[in-house]
Amino acid sequence: MTTRAGRHFLQIPGPTNVPDRVLTATARPTIDHRGGEFAELALDLLHRIKPVFGTSGPVVIYPSSGTGAWEAALVNTLSPGDRVLAFETGHFATLWREMAERLGLRVEFVPGDWRRGVDPLVVAERLAADVGHDIAAIMVVHNETSTGVTSRVPEIRAAIDEAGHPALLLVDAISSLASTDYRHDEWGVDVTVGCSQKGLMLPPGLGFNAISEKALSAAERARLPKAYWAWAPILEANERGYYPYTPPTNLLYGLREALLMLEEEGLPNVFARHDRHARATRAAVCGWGLEVLCADEREYSSSLTAVLLGEEHDADKVRQVILDRFDMSLGTGLGRLAGRVFRIGHLGHLNELTLAGTLAGVHMGLQLTGVPVDPTGLEAALEILRAE
């Protein structure tokens, strides 16, 4: 065990760096979750969380990982044997599909090459072919954290509307929430799945479901077994600021602080900051002479960038050298991308110099592992970070 001076650089795309303000907030004494002080906190939070999802409807907060919130979205809206349409955009879409199958849903999985998002034209085709309106829901991962590709949800919505199809739209916005412009209501999303440890700058442990009117009525008919995840008892208790079980009080303190920070910066500024940092990162990667995994510039992720290395280089070796030498964690290649890509997380609590340091670390790590890099890449990134 070596001793490290200075701060560890946690540049994986979640969990992200937790701001000191948030950490300090979570360190306050836990209070009675059946008392008035808790109810005040919960009512305030349940109200303040809405703009992050772009909704005026209810948001259920679970003590869970994102995976739990995935399950909640499915079991509350669907019935055994229901047909759902999903898309192989990457590792997380594949995991969500597997969960749907294990729950007894019939998944139509549209294959993909892990470099592109959901194709709205394919959505239109599949729905047009479903004349009997048999497909009950469409599952979309908004920002595919394994690939750094962001699907175009408004265009997917438009495709569903043009087909006049009644399927529910379920969206995993786990790694886009509070980093990328997202509009649950405006885009007609029925359930948006979120969690705490990505753009929301919190430790892991909170899962979210934002729920449309249509999803609420679907929930009345949905027959998949559920108990802990059932929306109804939570929504009922939430009306008075309570939970049907012990809530994660200290994480909720942290959530309140994180939401205050987002309000202070202003969501449009938060999104612009993420867009700029993503642009700077891509400028570095392309300038170095390397390839961004995302193959369509309309789908570049503002939360993370996956860097594709040639067959002759081992991306995990690069990550290991960077960790050993510069105390920085980068995201590994997941699933079929193992060893081929590394991922630079640039979401959450991050400023120009954090990103400059991150990119400098990647630059040096690539050099140390014998990956040829053009030094003008870093300068191109700094130019974007320096602008206005």
Ligand SMILES: *Cc1c(COP(=O)(O)O)cnc(C)c1O
């Ligand atoms: C992180 C992530 C998940 C999984 O969340 P867990 O908290 O690890 O369960 C799911 N989907 C996406 C897009 C993610 O980035």
